Amino acid sequence: MKIKNICCIGAGYVGGPTMAVIAQKCPEINVTVVDINEKRIAAWNDENVENIPIYEPGLSKVVEEARDRNLFFSTDVDKAIDQADMIFISVNTPTKTYGMGKGMAADLKFIELCARQIARVSTSDKIVIEKSTLPVRTAEALKNILENTGNGVSFQILSNPEFLAEGTAVEDLMQPDRVLIGGDIDTEKGKEAVQALVDVYAHWVPKEQILTTNVWSSELSKLTANAFLAQRVSSINAMSELCEKTGADVNEVAKAVGMDSRIGPKFLKSSVGFGGSCFQKDILNLVYIAKSFGLNEVADYWEQVITMNDHQKKRFALNIVRTLFNTVSGKKIALLGWAFKKDTNDTRESAAIYVSDYLLNEQADIVIYDPKVTEEQIYADLNYLGTRSEEENIARVTVLSNPYEVCENAHAIAVLTEWDEFKDYDWQRIYDGMLKPAFLFDGRQLLNRKKKEDIGFEFYAIG
Numbered sequence: 244m245k246i247k248n249i250c251c252i253g254a255g256y257v258g259g260p261t262m263a264v265i266a267q268k269c270p271e272i273n274v275t276v277v278d279i280n281e282k283r284i285a286a287w288n289d290e291n292v293e294n295i296p297i298y299e300p301g302l303s304k305v306v307e308e309a310r311d312r313n314l315f316f317s318t319d320v321d322k323a324i325d326q327a328d329m330i331f332i333s334v335n336t337p338t339k340t341y342g343m344g345k346g347m348a349a350d351l352k353f354i355e356l357c358a359r360q361i362a363r364v365s366t367s368d369k370i371v372i373e374k375s376t377l378p379v380r381t382a383e384a385l386k387n388i389l390e391n392t393g394n395g396v397s398f399q400i401l402s403n404p405e406f407l408a409e410g411t412a413v414e415d416l417m418q419p420d421r422v423l424i425g426g427d428i429d430t431e432k433g434k435e436a437v438q439a440l441v442d443v444y445a446h447w448v449p450k451e452q453i454l455t456t457n458v459w460s461s462e463l464s465k466l467t468a469n470a471f472l473a474q475r476v477s478s479i480n481a482m483s484e485l486c487e488k489t490g491a492d493v494n495e496v497a498k499a500v501g502m503d504s505r506i507g508p509k510f511l512k513s514s515v516g517f518g519g520s521c522f523q524k525d526i527l528n529l530v531y532i533a534k535s536f537g538l539n540e541v542a543d544y545w546e547q548v549i550t551m552n553d554h555q556k557k558r559f560a561l562n563i564v565r566t567l568f569n570t571v572s573g574k575k576i577a578l579l580g581w582a583f584k585k586d587t588n589d590t591r592e593s594a595a596i597y598v599s600d601y602l603l604n605e606q607a608d609i610v611i612y613d614p615k616v617t618e619e620q621i622y623a624d625l626n627y628l629g630t631r632s633e634e635e636n637i638a639r640v641t642v643l644s645n646p647y648e649v650c651e652n653a654h655a656i657a658v659l660t661e662w663d664e665f666k667d668y669d670w671q672r673i674y675d676g677m678l679k680p681a682f683l684f685d686g687r688q689l690l691n692r693k694k695k696e697d698i699g700f701e702f703y704a705i706g
C-alpha cells in the first residue's frame with residue numbers, strides 16, 4: 244500500500260515537528276497538519292518562519308523547506324481527513340480534572356472527538372494512527388467507535404507513540420533510537436497497515452530501528468518509557484538531599500554510578516525537579532491503570548516518583564525562604580528561566596511555576612526572565628493554579644525582557660531553567676546590582692560554584 248496523503252490532527256509540540264520531518268523526508272507524500280486552534284495554525288503559516296508557534300532548534304529550517312511544497316497547515320479538519328490515506332491523531336491527552344479518575348486518569352475526550360469526526364467524514368478506507376500517548380487498550384475503544392459510527396469504510400488502527408524530547412525534537416526525529424509501531428499483526432490487513440507506516444519511516448530510519456509489536460505492547464511501552472525516565476530523575480534527586488546532609492557531592496555520585504554500563508550516564512542529573520507535559524501525566528495515568536486492575540503495589544511504586552518530584556520542588560523553594568533568614572515577605576526574588584527545560588518555549592508543569600507559587604505564598608515579589616517564554620504565558624500558568632486572584636499575581640509578579648534588570652536590587656536569584664545563555668552573563672555586574680548578602684540558588688547545576696563564590700555570592704546548588 245503506497246501512502247500519498249497524510250493528515251495529522253493536532254498541530255502541537257508533537258504533531259508539528261513530527262509531520263514537518265515526515266514531509267521533509269518524504270517529498271512524494273502530501274502532509275496536512277490540522278488543528279481547531281486558528282491562532283496556532285496561522286502561526287504555523289506565518290510568512291516569517293521564525294514565528295512558528297513552537298520553538299525547537301532546527302525546526303524553522305525544516306518547515307521552511309517543506310511548507311507549501313508537501314507540508315500544509317490548515318483548520319479544515321474534515322477536508323484533510325477525507326483526502327488522507329493515513330491519519331495521525333496527535334491531540335492532547337491531559338490528566339482529567341473532573342469526575343471519575345480526576346487528577347490521575349488521562350482525559351480521552353479529545354481523542355474520542357477525533358475518532359467520531361474521522362468516522363463521520365471518511366468515505367474511503369483509512370489507517371488511523373495513535374500518535375498521542377494513551378492508556379493501554381485505547382485502540383480498542385477507537386476501533387469500536389470507528390466501526391460502529393463510520394460510513395462502512397474500513398479502518399486499521401495502529402499505535403505509533405512518539406519518543407521525541409522537547410528541546411531536541413528535530414534531532415530525535417531525524418535520528419530516533421527506535422520507531423515503535425503497534426498493529427494487528429495477526430491479520431493480513433493489519434500487517435499491510437503496519438508495513439505502510441514502516442515504509443514511511445524507512446525513508447530515513449534504518450529498518451533495524453523500526454520495531455513492530457502488537458498494539459497493547461506499543462501503547463504500554465510509551466507509558467513505561469516515560470515512567471522509567473522520570474524514575475531516574477527522582478532517584479538521583481532523592482540522593483541529592485542525602486548528599487546535602489552528608490557532604491557527598493551528587494554530581495560525583497551520579498558520575499560514579501552512571502559509569503556502570505548496566506546503569507548508564509543519562510538522566511542522572513539532579514535538579515529542582517522534572518517538568519513538562521508528559522512525565523507526571525503519564526505516570527499518573529499508569530498509576531490509575533494499575534489501580535483499576537487492583538494492582539496497588541504497582542501503583543504505589545510508581546506514585547512515589549511523583550511524590551519525590553513534588554518534594555524536590557517544594558524543598559528548593561523552602562530552602563530559599565530558610566536561607567533568606569526565614570522570610571521572603573516583600574523581598575525581590577529574581578527567577579532566571581520559566582520553560583520546563585532549555586531550548587523550548589513549553590512551560591507545562593515547569594518546576595518554575597511551583598517554586599513561584601510557594602514563594603508567592605510567602606509574600607515574595609517575583610521578577611522573571613526567560614529567553615523564549617512570553618509574559619502572557621507566565622501569567623496564564625500562575626493563574627491556572629488558582630492559588631490567588633489574577634490581580635494578586637499581577638501585583639506580585641513582574642516579567643521583564645532584560646535579565647540584568649530582573650536581577651537589579653534582588654535579594655536572591657534562582658536559576659530554574661538550564662538555558663545556556665545564563666552561564667555567559669556578566670555575573671560580576673549582576674552581583675554589583677544586588678542587595679547584600681547576594682544569594683544565588685542554582686536549581687539546575689548550571690553555574691560554576693567557585694567562580695560565583697569568588698565574586699561574593701552566597702551560592703546554593705542542589706546536591
Ligand SMILES: NC(=O)c1ccc[n+]([C@@H]2O[C@H](COP(=O)([O-])OP(=O)(O)OC[C@H]3O[C@@H](n4cnc5c(N)ncnc54)[C@H](O)[C@@H]3O)[C@@H](O)[C@H]2O)c1
Nearest residue numbers: 253254255256257278279280333334335336353375376405
Ligand atoms: N510534548 C511532548 O514532548 C510529547 C512527547 C511525546 C508524546 N506526547 C504526547 O503527544 C500528544 C500531544 O502532545 P502535544 O505536546 O503535541 O500537545 P499540544 O497541546 O501541544 O497539541 C495538541 C493540539 O491538538 C489540538 N486539538 C485538540 N483536539 C482537537 C481536535 N478535535 N481537532 C483538531 N485539533 C485538536 C489542540 O488544539 C492542540 O493544538 C499527547 O498525548 C502527549 O502526551 C507529547
